[in-house]
Amino acid sequence: MTSRLLYELLLSLHAAAAVLSLVLYLRARARPVTAALLLRLPEVLLALTSVFFLFTFIYATNANMDYVQRFMSSHGNVLLAPNSTQERRSAYARFLPLLLVDGAAYVTARISARGARGARGARGASGAAREVRSARSASPGRAVFAAAASEPWPATWALALAAASGTLNGLAFPSFLVTGGLPVLGWFCLVPLLVCLEEVPLRRGIWYGTFAGVLQTMISNYWLGTFNLFSLQFVTVVTAAEYLPFMAAALLVLRRAGPLRFLVFPAAWTGFDWIRSMGFLGYPWGMLGTSQYPVTVLIQAASLTGVWGITFLLVLANSALASTARALVLRVRVPLAPLLTAAACLAVCGGWGVVSLHHDGSVSSPRTVRLALVQQDTDPRKDDYSATFDTLRRLTDRALAARPDLVVWSETAFVPNIRRWSTEDPKQYPLAALVRDFLSYQRGIGTWLLTGNDDYDLRVVDGVQERFDYNGSVLFSPRGERVETYHKMHLVPFTEYFPYKKQLPGIYALLMSFDAYLWEPGDRRVVFRHPAFRFATPICFEDAFPDDVRRFVAGGAEVILNISNDYWSLTRVEGMQHAANALFRAVENGRPLARAAASGLTCVIDSRGRILSRAPFYQEAFLVADVDLSRSRTTLYTRWGDWFPVAMSAGLVLLLAVGVAWRRSS
16 A cells, blocks of 8 residues: 555656646756756656666565465555565566656756766856856757756766765675675775765765665665564665765865865764664664675784774775866866875785784684584574474484583574573463473473574553563583573564554554564673683674674673574575674684574674584584684773774764864965
8 A cells, every 4th residue: 555655646746746847947048946956856757767767576475485475364454465476576567667758858858968067078168157058048958958067977977976976885795796796896995975965966876876875775785674563664765864964064074174174974974884784773774894804814804993994995095086076077177185195005004914814823722612503494583493393303403412611593593482481381372382391301401502582571660560582592500400591682573572662652553554573672791601602692783883882892702602593585696795894803802703504694703703513504413513712802992992983983073173274364
C-alpha cells in the first residue's frame, strides 16, 4: 500500500513538473530565475525517481524469502509479488519510462548549452553574463541554455558528478559487483562530488552532497532489504537527515576557510563519521576508511587514530585530487599544498605500517588458545530449533577431535531461553525438553562452551513485576555450570530496540505491526574469564563500534570474540562488510579477533588485521584455530580512544577562524 501511494505521488510530481516546466519555459525570457529553475527540475525528478526505483528493485528480494511469506500470512499490511523476478519486472515497467524521460530532459538542456559554455571559457564570466541577457531577449529556449552556460561545467553536470561519487563510494566496499570490494576506488571516489561542490551555490551543494550520501548508503546497504520490511527505508531517511546538516556545516566552513580549504572536508568527514556512530541511531557502516581493510600496511595507523585516521587520509587524498582536477578544468595553476600534504600523510601512515609489521616478529614464549568456531548455516528466526541444535551438535562433535579450549556458537544459535525453560517440566513443554537436551549435551563434551541465547530477568517497576528480555551470550564450564552472561548493550535501532514507547506510541505500534522483536539493552560490559584467557563477546554489529570494543579491551579482554547472525542477509556481501568493519577493531586495540557467525564470515583475524583463516559462506562448517595471544599489545587508541575525530572537529573550528582572519587581512 505504501509503495503504491509513493508511486502515485511520484507520478503526480511528474505531471506537476511538466505543467510548471511549460510555464517556466514561456517566462524564461522575462525572468532570469525561471531559466535556472527549469534546469533544476529534471535533476530533482531524476534523483527522486532513481531512489524510488532502487527501493522497489531491492525489496523484490523479499518476495522469495520464506520467512516473509510466513510474516505475510499473519499480517495483512504487506503485499509482495509472488516472486522476485515478477516484482523486478514490475519495477522496470513502472520506473524505466520515468527515468528515460527525466534523463533525456536532464541531458538535453545541458548538451544544448555546450556551445555557449565553450564561449564562456573564452570570454570569462562577464561575457557569459552578457550572453545570458542577449539570449533572454531573443527566445526563451536560448535563455534556458544560456543559463546553463553561465556556470562552470561541473555545476551544470553536478547531479551526474554526485551520482558518480555516490556509486564509486558504494563500490569501494564489498558489494554486489566485487564481494571483496574495490579499495582503490576509495582514493578518488569523492573527487567528482568535491569538484562540483566548489562550483555550486550553498543550497544546491547541500542537495548534491546529500544525494551522493543517500545513493552510497543504498548501494552499500542494499542487503538491508532482506533484514525486515522497513530497515532500508529507515536507514536511508536517517542518512538523508544526517547528511543535510553535515553538508550545510561543511560547505559554510569551506566558503570561509581561505587557503586551507582543502583540509575542510577531510576534517569534517572524519568528525561526521564519528558523530553518526553515536547514540540510539548510531550506525557506523560505510565509513570510507573501512574500504581499505585488505591494505594491511596502511591500516596499521588505526592503532594510533582508530579507523577515523584512515578515513581522514582517504578524504584528504580525494580533496587533493579534486583541487588538482578543478585547477585543470579552470585552466589555472595547480595548487601544490594539497598534493604535498596528502603525500606526506600517506608517507607517515605507510612508514608506521612498515615499522609496525617489521616488529611483529617471532616471540620467545608463544601463548595460544584453541578455539572451535561453529557455523551452523541456519536462520534462528525460522523456529527450526531442534534441527538447528542437531546441526550444532553434529558440527561440534567433529570439532572436538581437535581438543579445543573453547567451543563457540553464534548469536542466538540456541534460541530457546535457557534460563526460563530449564525450570519448566520437559514432559509438558517441548522447549523445556530441548533445553534439557542441550544442558545434558554440554556437560558431556568436556570443555567450555559459549553460545548466543535469549535471556531475561524480572524486575519490580512501579509495584508491578515486569520481564525484560535480552540478546545475550552465555558461557558454560565443562561441568555444565553457567559461569557468566553478557547482555548486548548496543542494539540495532527500531529493529531490536526502541526506547520511546511512551513518548511515541504510534511508532511503537507500527514496529509491532511489522513483527519487530525488541530487547532491552544490557548495562554491564562483561569480560569472560576462561582458565586460559580473558575475552569479550560483542554481539552482532557491536563489533562495528570502535569505542565500544575499545572499552572491552581496556577492561581486560585479551581476545575479541564476536558472535553474529548474518544468515538473514542471504548474500556474502553483508557478511564481508561486517567482517571488514570488525577487522579494524583488532588493529585498533592490538588484540586478535575471532568471529563465529551463523553463516559468515566465520574467521580468525590476528592483531595486525590479517585474516588468518575463514570458513566458506553459506555452508555448514567449523573452524578450529590456535589464536596467538603473545603478540598482543596496548595501543594508543586503546589508551586515548576517539581523540582523533575530536581533534578533527576542533580543527574544523580552527580552519574557520584562520579563514576568516585571512579574508580580513586580504
